[in-house]
Amino acid sequence: xxxxxxxIHFFTLDYPLEKIAPLExxxxxxxxxxxxxxKNSSLYLIGAAYYEEEKWHIKQWFSNxxxxxADILSAFFHFAKDFTHLIHxxxxxxxxxxxxxxxxxxxxxxxxxFLEGIDIYRRISPYKEFLRLPNCKQKTIEQxxxxxxxxxxHGGELISVYHTYVKKPTDFxxxxxxxxxxxxxxxxxxxxxxxxxxxxxxSNPTPKKVQANYYYDINGKQRQELIMKLSLSPSLPVPISGxxxxxxxxxxxxxxxxxxxxxxxxMKYFYSNYKNYYYLPNEDTAxxxxxxxxxxxxxxxxxxxxxxxTRKLSSYLPQWDILFAPFFxxxxxxxxxxxxxxxxxxxxxxxxSQYAAHVLTMLANS
Numbered sequence: 372x373x374x375x376x377x378x379i380h381f382f383t384l385d386y387p388l389e390k391i392a393p394l395e396x397x398x399x400x401x402x403x404x405x406x407x408x409x410k411n412s413s414l415y416l417i418g419a420a421y422y423e424e425e426k427w428h429i430k431q432w433f434s435n436x437x438x439x440x441a442d443i444l445s446a447f448f449h450f451a452k453d454f455t456h457l458i459h460x461x462x463x464x465x466x467x468x469x470x471x472x473x474x475x476x477x478x479x480x481x482x483x484x485f486l487e488g489i490d491i492y493r494r495i496s497p498y499k500e501f502l503r504l505p506n507c508k509q510k511t512i513e514q515x516x517x518x519x520x521x522x523x524x525h526g527g528e529l530i531s532v533y534h535t536y537v538k539k540p541t542d543f544x545x546x547x548x549x550x551x552x553x554x555x556x557x558x559x560x561x562x563x564x565x566x567x568x569x570x571x572x573x574s575n576p577t578p579k580k581v582q583a584n585y586y587y588d589i590n591g592k593q594r595q596e597l598i599m600k601l602s603l604s605p606s607l608p609v610p611i612s613g614x615x616x617x618x619x620x621x622x623x624x625x626x627x628x629x630x631x632x633x634x635x636x637x638m639k640y641f642y643s644n645y646k647n648y649y650y651l652p653n654e655d656t657a658x659x660x661x662x663x664x665x666x667x668x669x670x671x672x673x674x675x676x677x678x679x680x681t682r683k684l685s686s687y688l689p690q691w692d693i694l695f696a697p698f699f700x701x702x703x704x705x706x707x708x709x710x711x712x713x714x715x716x717x718x719x720x721x722x723x724s725q726y727a728a729h730v731l732t733m734l735a736n737s
């Protein structure tokens with residue numbers, strides 16, 4: 372077994388990782404194997420990145436022979452015991468299950484229960500379409516962020532290199548095998564800013580300015596929209612934009628601009644228990660049976676779910692789940708729902724913060 376160490380010089384972390392845990396308690400993990408299943412392949416390298424004495428370091432445990440798997444497993448888990456958080460890329464699907472299967476194979480009592488895991492792949496993959504990524508491979512994300520690699524191999528190409536190394540070790544083969552893993556580790560550190568997009572969709576952005584704006588659409592019809600200028604944290608490494616359902620968002624750095632249609636019209640609020648209401652056809656509204664004695668029977672009929680409403684002319688914003696109640700609709704069978712933009716809400720920045728997060732979630736899932 373070989374243990375290799377290197378320090379990453381002149382490197383600045385461009386993501387506030389310390390908000391997750393103290394840097395000294397965070398461990399990055401990446402492994403190299405000759406196949407996808409632990410039973411039918413070999414584990415030949417475990418790589419870890421960690422922070423110590425104000426610098427990032429890489430430590431690698433390399434198996435010189437097929438028989439040294441248990442040695443590098445034990446060495447890694449012994450090193451990992453002092454950490455609290457484990458960050459990896461798609462490790463939930465591969466690295467972690469693979470290592471646990473190898474531990475079981477060698478009857479080693481190791482596990483990851485003491486570490487809180489963060490899978491970069493799992494956090495970003497739901498937003499692949501929004502970020503316009505062809506896939507969520509680590510190298511693809513590196514290219515998205517403008518990061519270049521040193522190595523020119525991928526993991527599959529190195530399998531034959533390792534088998535050859537076991538038969539006839541050379542410094543060139545060892546360097547190729549360890550460089551690829553080291554670049555994966557460095558790449559993982561460098562792509563951390565991509566988590567800013569996860570944070571964007573999992574926190575309430577701060578509205579700096581909220582205003583209504585009139586404009587004319589392509590048909591010359593006057594329309595109204597709500598414009599929110601947002602303060603984003605952490606900073607987005609690459610500008611992004613997206614639109615859906617008449618809403619538009621653009622984010623760059625620590626600033627975002629969100630535009631949402633604002634409707635000034637009459638909408639309907641539907642009462643839930645229509646059996647307790649009468650519908651008044653002449654007035655096109657429903658009233659509760661408790662006050663029906665004031666209306667002649669000939670002017671009222673039993674309300675149905677579709678006629679059990681009251682109408683209100685006001686300003687409305689769309690919502691895609693019931694974020695704010697009461698909610699309004701244009702008609703009973705319509706799927707679109709809205710809430711009233713009241714004078715009270717106009718003074719509540721917290722409400723606009725929640726609404727901005729609501730709209731961003733819709734855009735991300737569209």
